[in-house]
Amino acid sequence: MSELTVESRDVGEVVLLYPKGFINAHTVRLFETALQKPISLKRFKIVVNCSGLVYIASAGLGAMMGAIEEIRSNGGDLRLASLNETVQNIFDILGFNHLYRTYASEAEAIASFGPAQGAA
Amino acid sequence: MSGRGQDARARPAAPEASSRPRPRSKPALVLSLPSETAYLGLVREVTKKMAEVAGFTEPVAERLSLAVDEAATNVIEHAYKGASDREVELRFEDRGPDFRVELVDTGQMVDPRAVPQVDLDRFVTERRTGGLGMHLMEKIMDSVTFRRSARRNVCALVKHKEGEGTSRA
Numbered sequence: 001m002s003e004l005t006v007e008s009r010d011v012g013e014v015v016l017l018y019p020k021g022f023i024n025a026h027t028v029r030l031f032e033t034a035l036q037k038p039i040s041l042k043r044f045k046i047v048v049n050c051s052g053l054v055y056i057a058s059a060g061l062g063a064m065m066g067a068i069e070e071i072r073s074n075g076g077d078l079r080l081a082s083l084n085e086t087v088q089n090i091f092d093i094l095g096f097n098h099l100y101r102t103y104a105s106e107a108e109a110i111a112s113f114g115p116a117q118g119a120a
Numbered sequence: 121m122s123g124r125g126q127d128a129r130a131r132p133a134a135p136e137a138s139s140r141p142r143p144r145s146k147p148a149l150v151l152s153l154p155s156e157t158a159y160l161g162l163v164r165e166v167t168k169k170m171a172e173v174a175g176f177t178e179p180v181a182e183r184l185s186l187a188v189d190e191a192a193t194n195v196i197e198h199a200y201k202g203a204s205d206r207e208v209e210l211r212f213e214d215r216g217p218d219f220r221v222e223l224v225d226t227g228q229m230v231d232p233r234a235v236p237q238v239d240l241d242r243f244v245t246e247r248r249t250g251g252l253g254m255h256l257m258e259k260i261m262d263s264v265t266f267r268r269s270a271r272r273n274v275c276a277l278v279k280h281k282e283g284e285g286t287s288r289a
Contacts, residue, residue: 024160024161024164024189025189025193026160026161057190058190058193062252085179086182089179
């Protein structure tokens, strides 16, 4: 049973991550590894496309928090796109909207990093 | 939903009350699981299903399953300190007006009130995420209580159906 998969692809300088399933204390390591990979490659413009994300527990939010400082201090950002109602609600509850920029679509999130990213 | 004869002892409906029958309690579903995070997916599935059967909409049921996931994670990580050979008991009850989930463990007593209050500004600067799960549980549920009884820790999560059972949170 695969509870979480995280695929990725590049669009210009932006790295897109596609978590599919749910992120909790059990699956968070996989998400963390996926998040750390672009960072280790010095790629700091990251979009997490949440369209396949059922929910994210505090462990997953902690993983994002653990990465955001390094990402931003290197001139990048971690942005989110296509949050479902549950994930959006979790973000609202925790006030994460103040910490992370969220976008209705992946294209908008990519474009937010600037015109140099090219078409998605 | 027939068999209302058994409910004849229930208080007569107030004149202005709707004809909707008062929700009845059902026998509890009790689940005993090893204290491994690998079972959190099952916890999620069962909670969601039970919440939907109790009448909650899918988005609300999904959030309730997240709250129970967080509570079970707390048990595994704090009460049992990560030991995977212990047992977590989950008790799901549709109490009519309330949906109630109890988590019972025999681990170390953890005072959840000792968890620091959520401070978003400090999350980023200090990478401190403690308290997030507890905060989520309290925001999602109407009531989160802890008690220690006969060397067992009991965490009770309650969600009222009134007002939210069939609508968005």
